[in-house]
Amino acid sequence: MSVQPKLRLHFADWLAAERAADQGRTEYVDGEVFAMAGGTEAHNLICGNVLRELGNRFKGRPCYVYTSDMKVRIESANLGTYPDVMAICGERLFWDDHRDIIINPGLIVEVLSDSTEAYDRGNKFGYYRSLPSLRAYLLLSQHRVSAELFLRQPGGDWLLSTYTDPRGSIPLPAFDTALPLAEIYDKVEFAALAAATQG
Numbered sequence: 001m002s003v004q005p006k007l008r009l010h011f012a013d014w015l016a017a018e019r020a021a022d023q024g025r026t027e028y029v030d031g032e033v034f035a036m037a038g039g040t041e042a043h044n045l046i047c048g049n050v051l052r053e054l055g056n057r058f059k060g061r062p063c064y065v066y067t068s069d070m071k072v073r074i075e076s077a078n079l080g081t082y083p084d085v086m087a088i089c090g091e092r093l094f095w096d097d098h099r100d101i102i103i104n105p106g107l108i109v110e111v112l113s114d115s116t117e118a119y120d121r122g123n124k125f126g127y128y129r130s131l132p133s134l135r136a137y138l139l140l141s142q143h144r145v146s147a148e149l150f151l152r153q154p155g156g157d158w159l160l161s162t163y164t165d166p167r168g169s170i171p172l173p174a175f176d177t178a179l180p181l182a183e184i185y186d187k188v189e190f191a192a193l194a195a196a197t198q199g
């Protein structure tokens with residue numbers, strides 16, 4: 001996400017522009033519209049791997065997984081954004097009949113990048129926490145095998161667990177499954193990524 005807002009709009013105007021756009025996505029934050037940067041190869045591989053793994057585990061179950069083409073609306077924060085991956089088990093609630101905006105995700109996954117990491121950990125997580133449906137928020141590094149899982153507890157607090165063992169798995173109890181780290185990071189070349197950031 002860029003640092004400077006491009007312009008100020010009402011949510012309905014932003015949404016109409018997003019639906020009409022044929023290139024370049026933006027994020028809507030309480031009237032401000034921010035350009036979204038494109039992802040690296042590692043970012044795309046990780047997102048694809050998570051999508052595939054969840055999709056395989058959801059076969060035959062009333063659970064759904066969505067790519068970053070699906071938007072999420074957070075009314076309380078006046079936010080419209082595109083999480084990297086979203087998942088829902090049970091009823092899906094859409095913003096309107098276009099069925100391109102989810103309002104009740106159960107899991108949101110963000111792959112961290114240098115330009116968005118502080119936002120994903122800070123204000124954006126704060127916005128996501130205001131969703132009553134959200135049970136898990138997963139942050140994935142693209143620089144090393146590292147996952148941070150925030151799980152909503154029965155009292156409403158969030159419990160953080162970290163996972164860095166490539167042989168381990170990330171438990172997702174609300175979805176009755178787990179994601180193996182080896183699968184999430186399949187084909188991600190950390191040495192090439194490190195060389196690119198140094199050069």
